[in-house]
Amino acid sequence: GGMLYAEGPICQAAYQNDFGQVWRWVKEDSTYANVQDGFNGDTPLICACRRGHVRIVSFLLRRNANVNLKNQKERTCLHYAVKKKFTFIDYLLIVLLMPVLLIGYFLMVSKTKQNEAVVRMLLDAGVEVNATDCYGCTALHYACEMKNQSLIPLLLEARADPTIKNKHGESSLDIARRLKFSQIELMLRKAC
Structure with a gap:
């Protein structure tokens, strides 16, 4: 069961935005793109969408990750892409940098744009x-x-x-x- 061993790491790598790790697993065996972790049934795609990691989402979709797989809460990657909130750190940066040349504002806009990009990619990939x-x-x-x-x-x-x-x-x-x-x-x- 190489599969059993991989399910944790690839999902974790996707969650933590470790592109290199995700790439290595999928390159070795393309079925890893659709592996579901034993803990809550998340796929690497769902993990990447939870955190809004655009590059990993885009990579997994190119490697034919199944957008319609559901986890134990019966959610697809789209549910998570939409539910994605600004993290506390995002807010902190936005608030701290807001007075400085509107950097905070642009950060907020770029985060929103990233969110839109992810949702658009999932819809284009045929998510229900x-x-x-x-x-x-x-x-x-x-x-x-x-x-x-x-x-x-x-x-x-x-x-x-x-x-x-x-x-x-x-x-x-x-x-x-x-x-x-x-x-x-x-x-x-x-x-x-």
Whole structure:
């Protein structure tokens, strides 16, 4: 079982943005691109999407990583790409650098752009946009919950359905309404 030995390291390497390690595993055996770790069923692609590592995502997709594999929470890589938040360190840098020549602002913009790039790549690779997780939530549910305004148009363009209800009986449209995100609500209404 070389496979058993690899599942931890390749997923960890993808999570930690260790491109060299990921490349070495996949080069040795292309099936490693779709290995699922024993702990929570994450694939290297899901791990890379959790952290927004664009280069690793792009590499894995070129090596035919399966975008529709689900982990134990029944989430695909798209759920994680959309759920990706700024980390505490990101915020710290943004706040500290904001006064300095707007570097913080540009950092924020570039992080947002990276996020969009990852989501776009996954959609182009044929990820099921309306896949639901164990809570019945689609990527659009999470995008609305997190007020991720830059990603919502991408999801809608890819035919995300704002009327799908999660296990609490709430649709993406309901979430936008409940959280009083009027611009998002407007976008979703147009898509209905």
